[in-house]
Amino acid sequence: MTYRWTTPDRLELRPHRSLPRRGFAGVIGLFFVLILVPLTAMLGTMVLWGLLPFAMIALGALWWGLERSYRDGDILEVLAIEDPEVTLTRTNPDRSVQEWRCNGHWVRVTKHDTGGPVPHYVTLNGNGREVEIGAFLSEDERKALYGELASRMRELR
Missing domain, CATH: 2.30.29.30 (Pleckstrin-homology domain (PH domain)/Phosphotyrosine-binding domain (PTB))
Incomplete structure (x- = not known):
């Protein structure tokens, strides 16, 4: 209750709160690892530097959205x-x-x-x-x- x-x-x-703070950290960590998997194939190429900012923006947007949800539900x-x-x-x-x-x-x-x-x-x-x-x-x-x-x-x- x-x-x-x-x-x-x-x-x-x-x-x-269906996602506790510990789960929040797990989701962010899992998302980060899953984004890095395809980027490892690009190591040493210029394509990596083109994709990396978008990957980090997506990670930041996920973090911001979850944090905003916590704040709004406070x-x-x-x-x-x-x-x-x-x-x-x-x-x-x-x-x-x-x-x-x-x-x-x-x-x-x-x-x-x-x-x-x-x-x-x-x-x-x-x-x-x-x-x-x-x-x-x-x-x-x-x-x-x-x-x-x-x-x-x-x-x-």
Whole structure:
């Protein structure tokens, strides 16, 4: 699961990383080796110097694309349930922080099976606002999250 209760009153949500950093290094290394295989036949010729810049540009583009994917997915949502207040804090990839607070008695957890940006979209309602939580989770994770949040908010009341 890409979300977990770190304490009974604190939930942390992060996007899933299908390629860990170790795998990132492996992909870059493998790509480098596979690019060098055809270039070894060109050793000692002028053709090598014509192909080498393109090979290195391709390697750099792969590295940049994977690194950008990691940066764009660097999101953290923290739901803190402290009697009487519930706080949802989202740290975006650009390090900006968004925060939503509401009295826990008035918080409503809603699951939108259709009509949201993703199926089984989960929102928190209260204090005159509706905020999304865990939109980056998989469909099954959002369903499980909804059940856990709904039961936790019932306990709070």
